[in-house]
Amino acid sequence: MDKSWINLNNRRLPQYEEGVRQFLSFAYATKDVQEKIRCPCKRCNNVLYQSRDDVEADLLQYGFIKDYAIWMLHGEELPDSDSDEDEDEGMIDGHDINEGRENIAGADGYEFFDTQDMSRRRK
Structure with a gap:
């Protein structure tokens, strides 16, 4: 699907x-x-x-987030990569998607995630 429209001014x-x-x-x-x-x-x-109508209104008024081309938070899967440089788990286009994230297991066994991780997991 062509998503070049996302960055139109x-x-x-x-x-x-x-x-x-x-x-x-x-x-x-x-x-x-x-x-x-x-x-x-x-x-x-x-x-x-937001509701569907509010999302539509916001996108028309404020514009789409820059470069949000893989709609992961809206059900789109990450593309499969056949290149050797991206074979490591957690790598997209040569970038570590886990960079800057920490998972810390507390003494009680619960894991604590940074706020970016929490917002990605929330549905």
Whole structure:
């Protein structure tokens, strides 16, 4: 799916508006239309949950998060990589996706995760 529209500055272009509709169709393919999803606009930054209509309005007003091309928080799977440099688990395009994250097992056996990890796990 072409996602080049995400980084368009003019959000009134038909390509951008159609891209927003495609995103919403994808994000709601397995959800009830009444459910709230993470809003990937620049204001909500995939943190706030919004209704479908509010997500659409926010994306048209504020724009999409820059370079959010793999919609992981909306059900898209990471692409498989056949290259040798990315064979290590936790690597995407040569970058360690776990960099800066710490999992610390406490004395009681519970694991504590940093806030980025917690926000990724929350549904």
